[in-house]
Amino acid sequence: MxxxxxxxxxxxxxxxxxxxxxxxxxxxxxxxxxxxxxxxxxxxxxxxxxxxxxxxxxxxxxxxxxxxxxxxxxxxxxxxxxxxxxxxxxxxxxxxxxxxxxxxxxxxxxxxxxxxxxxxxxxAILALDALKACQLAGIEEVELTTRKPSSSLGEPAGLLFEGGVREAVEKFPKSINVAATLALVVGAEKVRVRILSDPSVERTVHELRVRSKVSDFFCKVESWPFERNPLSSKxxxxxxxxxxxxxxxxxxxxx
Ligand SMILES: NC(=O)c1ccc[n+]([C@@H]2O[C@H](COP(=O)([O-])OP(=O)(O)OC[C@H]3O[C@@H](n4cnc5c(N)ncnc54)[C@H](O)[C@@H]3O)[C@@H](O)[C@H]2O)c1
Missing domain, CATH: 3.40.50.720 (NAD(P)-binding Rossmann-like Domain)
Structure with missing residues (x-):
């Protein structure tokens, strides 16, 4: 190819x-x-x-x-x-x-x-396979919590955002591809997003919580950043x- x-x-x-x-x-x-x-x-x-x-x-x-x-x-x-x-x-x-x-x-x-x-x-997100399968049966709720090191975000510690995908993309365009990918599977209206600036983490952490008609699951991925661009995970x-x-x-x- x-x-x-x-x-x-x-x-x-x-x-x-x-x-x-x-x-x-x-x-x-x-x-x-x-x-x-x-x-x-x-x-x-x-x-x-x-x-x-x-x-x-x-x-x-x-x-x-x-x-x-x-x-x-x-x-x-x-x-x-x-x-x-x-x-x-x-x-x-x-x-x-x-x-x-x-x-x-x-x-x-x-x-x-x-x-x-x-x-x-x-x-940078896990479990899209399960999410795609569950989507066919019916998704009730998808919650994404993203923690990024305060140093890579350049933002003070704390909750920076809570809300829907479109608003998150407008406010944090470089940190929100994961939420946008989830929205492509289940629809933006089903995804709730939280973004935290966290001085206690050294790497980006995504936590995904899904409730559906056939399966509920939670997954957490902690990813090594690129030295060249700490906002992106390897x-x-x-x-x-x-x-x-x-x-x-x-x-x-x-x-
Ligand atoms: N889907 C995901 O889970 C996910 C995860 C991490 C990063 N990303 C996205 O992937 C993209 C690349 O990330 P990166 O860490 O390599 O970024 P980066 O800043 O290190 O590199 C991007 C490169 O693309 C070039 N570029 C940007 N806009 C361009 C344009 N219009 N035409 C030609 N070149 C252009 C820049 O000059 C730069 O060299 C970013 O948009 C990032 O937000 C997606």
Whole structure:
């Protein structure tokens, strides 16, 4: 499978290196792109496969070999490039899911997609498999509590936010992809979000509590941050690599 990466920051770099090491299976990284071109150039130089560096997105869209474009950049990138990627006949992977809390953007992407697919990796949250199964039977309530180290948030200790997903995305755009991903499964109206700045934690902690008609569950994930971007968890990059592998493997485990 031939792919391109938009965004050569903490996650884009980790994903590109994993592809280069063969960990994503039979995947070729053909292009890298970043609005800071030097980041894409530096990343390309560090890889054995030496992907091409795009000066603008159009170069990637015009390449008929590229099958999947991975947005590992920002919500703005989803808004700026999402529809164009799909309209050019390529599949799209979206990591900055906060952008999809905007129902109009989500609708436009789904309209454009035609035969194409939009992939949303699990990112930094667990139990999406169980949540997807429970959703079919009926979800009663989903509660997400996210604690981030006060130092990485740059906010004083305490409860910073309690409320719904859309409002959370507006107030904390860089810290709320997990809530937005949950909302894509169960609907924004079912998800309650709490965000805490916590000086006692060294890593981001997500606690997910779900009540449904067939199963209630609670899970907690404590994730190591990237040194380069303490707001992002390393597991997120691995969830992208795992998704790539699943796309080409015969045996698929998990919902
Ligand atoms: N789904 C999840 O669970 C989850 C978890 C962590 C991070 N994220 C999101 O993934 C994205 C990447 O995270 P990161 O830690 O690698 O961020 P980062 O800041 O380290 O890197 C992002 C890179 O993308 C580039 N970029 C941003 N907007 C762009 C645009 N419009 N066009 C071209 N390049 C652009 C930046 O220059 C930067 O180099 C962020 O939006 C983050 O919020 C999602």
């Amino acid at each position: 031939d792919v391109a990466i938009l965004g050569c920051g903490a996650i884009g770099t980790e994903v590109a290196r994993a592809i280069d090491r063969g960990e994503a299976g039979p995947v070729r990284l053909l292009w890298v792109f970043d609005k800071h071109r030097e980041r894409a150039e530096e990343l390309s130089r560090s890889l054995r496969s030496r992907p091409k560096v795009a000066g603008e997105i159009g170069e990637i869209l015009a390449d008929g070999e590229v099958e999947l474009v991975m947005e590992l950049a920002s919500q703005e990138a989803v808004r700026e490039y999402g529809e164009k990627v799909l309209a050019s006949g390529k599949d799209l992977l979206i990591l900055s899911t906060g952008a999809l809390a905007d129902p109009q953007l989500l609708h436009r992407l789904l309209e454009v997609k035609g035969e194409r697919r939009i992939y949303i990796p699990s990112g 597991i997120t990059a691995y969830s992208v690599v795992r998704l790539l592998r699943d796309l080409t493997e015969t045996l698929k485990v998990g919902t």
